[in-house]
Amino acid sequence: MVYADLLLDAICVVSAEGRFVSVSAACERIFGYTPEELVGMRMLDLVHEEDRERTRAAAERVMRGGIETHFENRYRRKDGGIAHIMWTARWSAADGVRIGVARDVTALKQAEQRQAAVYAISEAAHLSADLTDLAARIHAIISTLMPAENFTVALHDVERDELSYLYHVDERAAPGASPPMSADTLCGQVIRHGRELLLPAQTEALTAGAARELLNRDGAHSWLGVPLKSADRTIGALVVKSYDNRQSYDEDDRELLQFVSIQVAQAIVRKRLFQRLEYMARYDGLTGLANREAFHERLRAALVSPGPTPNRLALLYLDLDGFKRINDTHGHALGDTLLELAARRLCHAVRESSLVARLGGDEFAVLLQNLRAPAEADSVAANLRNALRQPFDVSGQRLQVGVSIGVAVYPRDGTSAEALLRRADQAMYAEKRASRTAPDTDIDAS
Numbered sequence: 001m002v003y004a005d006l007l008l009d010a011i012c013v014v015s016a017e018g019r020f021v022s023v024s025a026a027c028e029r030i031f032g033y034t035p036e037e038l039v040g041m042r043m044l045d046l047v048h049e050e051d052r053e054r055t056r057a058a059a060e061r062v063m064r065g066g067i068e069t070h071f072e073n074r075y076r077r078k079d080g081g082i083a084h085i086m087w088t089a090r091w092s093a094a095d096g097v098r099i100g101v102a103r104d105v106t107a108l109k110q111a112e113q114r115q116a117a118v119y120a121i122s123e124a125a126h127l128s129a130d131l132t133d134l135a136a137r138i139h140a141i142i143s144t145l146m147p148a149e150n151f152t153v154a155l156h157d158v159e160r161d162e163l164s165y166l167y168h169v170d171e172r173a174a175p176g177a178s179p180p181m182s183a184d185t186l187c188g189q190v191i192r193h194g195r196e197l198l199l200p201a202q203t204e205a206l207t208a209g210a211a212r213e214l215l216n217r218d219g220a221h222s223w224l225g226v227p228l229k230s231a232d233r234t235i236g237a238l239v240v241k242s243y244d245n246r247q248s249y250d251e252d253d254r255e256l257l258q259f260v261s262i263q264v265a266q267a268i269v270r271k272r273l274f275q276r277l278e279y280m281a282r283y284d285g286l287t288g289l290a291n292r293e294a295f296h297e298r299l300r301a302a303l304v305s306p307g308p309t310p311n312r313l314a315l316l317y318l319d320l321d322g323f324k325r326i327n328d329t330h331g332h333a334l335g336d337t338l339l340e341l342a343a344r345r346l347c348h349a350v351r352e353s354s355l356v357a358r359l360g361g362d363e364f365a366v367l368l369q370n371l372r373a374p375a376e377a378d379s380v381a382a383n384l385r386n387a388l389r390q391p392f393d394v395s396g397q398r399l400q401v402g403v404s405i406g407v408a409v410y411p412r413d414g415t416s417a418e419a420l421l422r423r424a425d426q427a428m429y430a431e432k433r434a435s436r437t438a439p440d441t442d443i444d445a446s
Helices: 026-031 049-063 106-127 131-143 186-193 210-218 251-282 292-304 323-330 332-349 375-389 417-434
Strands: 010-015 020-023 068-076 082-092 097-104 150-157 162-169 197-199 222-230 233-242 314-321 355-360 363-368 392-394 397-409 441-444
Touching: 010 026, 026 082, 026 097, 049 068, 049 082, 049 097, 082 106, 106 131, 106 251, 131 150, 131 162, 131 251, 150 186, 162 186, 186 197, 186 222, 186 233, 197 251, 222 251, 233 251, 251 292, 292 355, 292 363, 292 417, 314 375, 314 417, 323 332, 323 397, 332 355, 332 363, 332 375, 332 392, 332 397, 363 375, 375 397, 397 417
Parallel strands: none
Antiparallel strands: 010 020, 010 097, 068 082, 082 097, 150 162, 150 233, 197 222, 222 233, 314 363, 314 397, 355 363, 392 397, 397 441
């Protein structure tokens, strides 16, 4: 094999029993074993467990006189890494051996995997329901690239300067449990400094000091964290760690996770933006209540839901009496604060299953479901009147407003969303007209 040793591809001669008889020098570069170590070893012992059966079948085809070309499988290198090999092999009947040429296509496969991961992460950002779901999908994607049984996505809230876990899976922690998150943790250091942190196995590590002490305290055998960056700002970190003494992360893993982190950061930023836009489309920016569109959507959905739910449904339409005078007298900033306080009282005065919405200005609506009887809607309306007529303390001023409430009950007052809304609106204005003979606002600016 003197001339064969000059080739970049490896040439292997394997006996009928499946043991290496002779190998070229390139085998050491590909598999990590010297030719002397390989001779006598069973070829299948090096093959990745998931590829052994089809490799055995391919060897049998070759031994029956066939020629295998472009057959691909995976091997475990001496250092524990994975080598992707493309084989061409044939049987030599005269010598009773298989002769194969092995080409290392690991770099090509890794490039394909990375590109596939980029597409998969982009698709996950589109398909995921929320950020937590996105992180879980990213975990699954990264697990196809490297060992990632223990995986964390941490985020940095710049405005509050707080670190938190978006997603945390740890085989030694209870489901849903997360350790304290602070700047003096390994993950916190990655975020604070915006730099990768690789702590390989203890026996291989040159790193000492605080980082090593934190790793020992964590109990992990090997730890790798990379920052998530967007627009030159670190928004979080990706972390994988191993408790297995046989698994140690290396520079190849660091480079791979760093490559993926760029796509992950972009996916998180896009998802955050989408959620923000979705929130703005469905919720009132001042009070945080559902807006008119979201309320109408929920009402229509309740009316078409299966079962007896529609028969226990009511709609309350509310308008604050005297709010305009307060707004004109004390300014819009104070008026906005008053609306926020009123919204909180509304939410506290009804059950959690009820939907409270701001329809615009000083108009609100409440959707009541699972009522025991129609009269319960009138009882809730009375509670809301009492809650809103209590004085408000706004920026040191004691203010009072009145409230007019119209009630519509399904199916007594209508069987469609439009009919119920119209009936509740009419009842609200009827109550407002009836109360105009009495003062609608009492303002004490003391």
